[in-house]
Amino acid sequence: MKELNVEALARVEGDGGITVTLDGKKVKNVTLDVHEGPRLIEQLVRGLTPADDLNVIPRICAICTLSHRYSAIRGLEKALGIVPPEKAQLTRELMMLGENVESNSLHTFLLALPDFLGYPSAVAMLNDYGDDVKRALRLKKFGNHVMAVTSGRIVHGENPILGGFGRYPSRKELEEIKLKAHELVPDAVRDVELFASLDYPKYSEADMVFMSVNAPKKQYGFAGESILISNGKEVNVEDYRKLTNERVVSHSFAKRSLYQDKTFTVGANARLVNMGKRLDGQAADLFKQHFDERWLKNPLMNNLAQAIEMLWSLEHIPDMVDTVASLDNPPIEKPTRQNGSGTGAVEAPRGTLYHHYDIKDGLIDAADIITPTAQNLDDIEKHMKLTAERMLAEDKDDEEVRLGLEMVARAYDPCISCATHLVTLKRV
């Protein structure tokens, strides 16, 4: 029995590796190993006030900090009977657009692109692709700026709270964002063209099931009250457990998810498969131009999906800014009850993120957090196994197989510290 290892999977958020177990030429097993330590966040927040919970849970992950905060806010506000003012809702949507630009530019350029072009890192690409890397850094910086203006700082901003915001962004701050967003649209278009021009290897192709939050009013967006499944079904977010079916597996502390006994995919590709027709602007034109049957089978297409989605987010920021700026600053809405339950679901850049809370006498009685990476793990392993089998059948050498597997894992934009239930996995 032979093992092929990627000990430290580089260019992902968190600490993980890949192990392929081979029996002769036959691939017995492929696992995404996680060396991340356990934090037991859901247990730690029990007994805290909802406000304290909002300080702690964004720390699950720095890259999706605002998605965690927003998902928790949605669940907690439902539980506490808070109806957020319109301006709070829209400012939250604006912050999600910022996080989408920041995270998608970070992942596509700094984490994923070096593989496609044959470099160890984006910094190593500077000599040959300096303009592209600098363009990505400009977009990332802008995404961070939108996050800072709305949430208070670029990572773990505390400004979005239950019932509203500590301080709403000023008209001047909003105007600056609008101007800059207009200026960067051509950069984002060039990014889409670059990612559309890449060669996406076919080794990982297989039928896929996609899930994403259904944005309201038949628009594209990152939050909603039901989940769309690519088989045509729609499920209320309060029934999320029927979709995610978390279970403990013996070889990992990572809890796993299956839907109707099948793996499923969450992320930008899932959003575009389910809601791509709702896009508008240049993002819609480019989506129509580049969407084809590969998207339904090949997880690597998530890279192009993220580039198109980033353009949509950028194109939407000016309109969102105008609407937010036109509204007066409302007072913070207070809880209307001290007991209740609620589930929030948002689309983090890497997929659907659920926060469910039970509140008893004003304190957190139970918390259930299901991250996109936890939902994707089974799917990642399925597509990695196919990749290993097909590459070995073509007599690819170990190095090529390793790279092929890393590209599949990275395409999901995994956030390993995000998956709260993950812990060291060691194979014997």
Place this chain on the structure above:
Amino acid sequence: MTRQSPKVGIYGFTGCAGDQLMILNCEDQLVDLFGATEIRSFVMAMSDNHEGELDVAFIEGSISTEEQLKRIKEIRERSKVLIAIGTCACHGGPQAMKLGEGRFEEMYKKVYGNAKISVSKAFEAQPVDAFVKVDMYIPGCPIDKGEFLGAVSKLVAGKSPYLYKFPVCTECRWKENPCILYQGKFCGGPLTRAGCGAVCPSHNLPCVGCWGPTDDLNVSSEYELLKEKGYKPEDIIQKIKKFGGAAVAKLVKDLESKKEANK
């Protein structure tokens, strides 16, 4: 310039990767940073990593498995200077908020049940200095770009960095913010280390204590200030223990015993 650029390693342990992300968030300085130092290992950002002798190791995250414990000891052995970055590495972070309460096994069971899981043994998260010597602390949740880059440029020049020791209140005064405590909001600022630019009070929100406790000499009077405002010692501990873990509990215990001795 004949000085050799320092060999640097950037490592992540249990946490949110926010401090490593903040390094990547230095978009305007990233290229210079990689130029002024020789980054030998930074797994989050590059795939050609070389583990060997280091001048400086930056450590993010707390230590929470046997495997991590082995790794942090190994990094310490080959690093001249080891710097803890971020509140998790410095104080344990949120995952250490119940440190010392003896509830880890019970909480762990609630998450995983009795399932048999064949992995490296996990334990309650602790700060890096619970296991190895730490030469310098740059706290923050996440670290502040300015403080981090300032420290790196001093280190590159062979000088000692200047790090904030005073509480958030000082930064609030610099910003001429109205005091949140006087608005009847329970603010962690008096006991929390500065460096964030008093970001929460600047948004009309109480400081959540995410940089961990200040080591300001005047901390006992700040603690008394909170008590004068009517907050109970146990609530004060709860307020800032969310991020400070054992460090906060120890701080408050010291303060109480100092008071006893002065009686």
